[in-house]
Amino acid sequence: MKVMATALARHILVSSKDEAEKLKQRLAKGEDFAKLAKKHSSCKSGRRGGDLGEVRPGQMVKAIDQVIFKKPVLTVHGPIKTQFGFHLVQVVFRD
Template sequence: MPLAMAKHILVKTEAEAAALKKRLAAGEAFDLLARKYSLCPSKKRGGDLGEVRPGQMVRAIEQVIFKKPLKTVHGPVKSSFGWHLVQVYYRDN
């Protein structure tokens, strides 16, 4: 079964996610922005979701984690929880 490791930032609006993505592109640290702005409990770990397997995340996020390129910030991605920025740093397909 595939395994991946990812981190994310969850915010309420697409505009917030887009603004944070620009800050990340300018070189700000993902973990620091996650700790400050994310609404997810994972913010305590800098947005780190740990090991993820198919079926554990909502579909929109799973599509990013298991199909998109590694070490790239993807998003804003909409889910039922809000808007996400997702970065996958390991995947074993």
């Protein structure tokens, strides 16, 4: 029996690619992901520091799902454009 993969991820959602790029640069310089998410993210997860909790394949929009389950862990990925805006995504853990 195949066990469904799970991952813990967090993200920051903003309305412009430019804003996402600027936040990504700040993260690269060592700024705290959770603090930036609380201040800038338009997603309600921002109140939790961008924490999306435990996610399984297919729960997120396809572009985000691809990042969460196929890209390296503990790297900030993005900006990723979806119908909601531009995301910076970090996978904290994946099994």
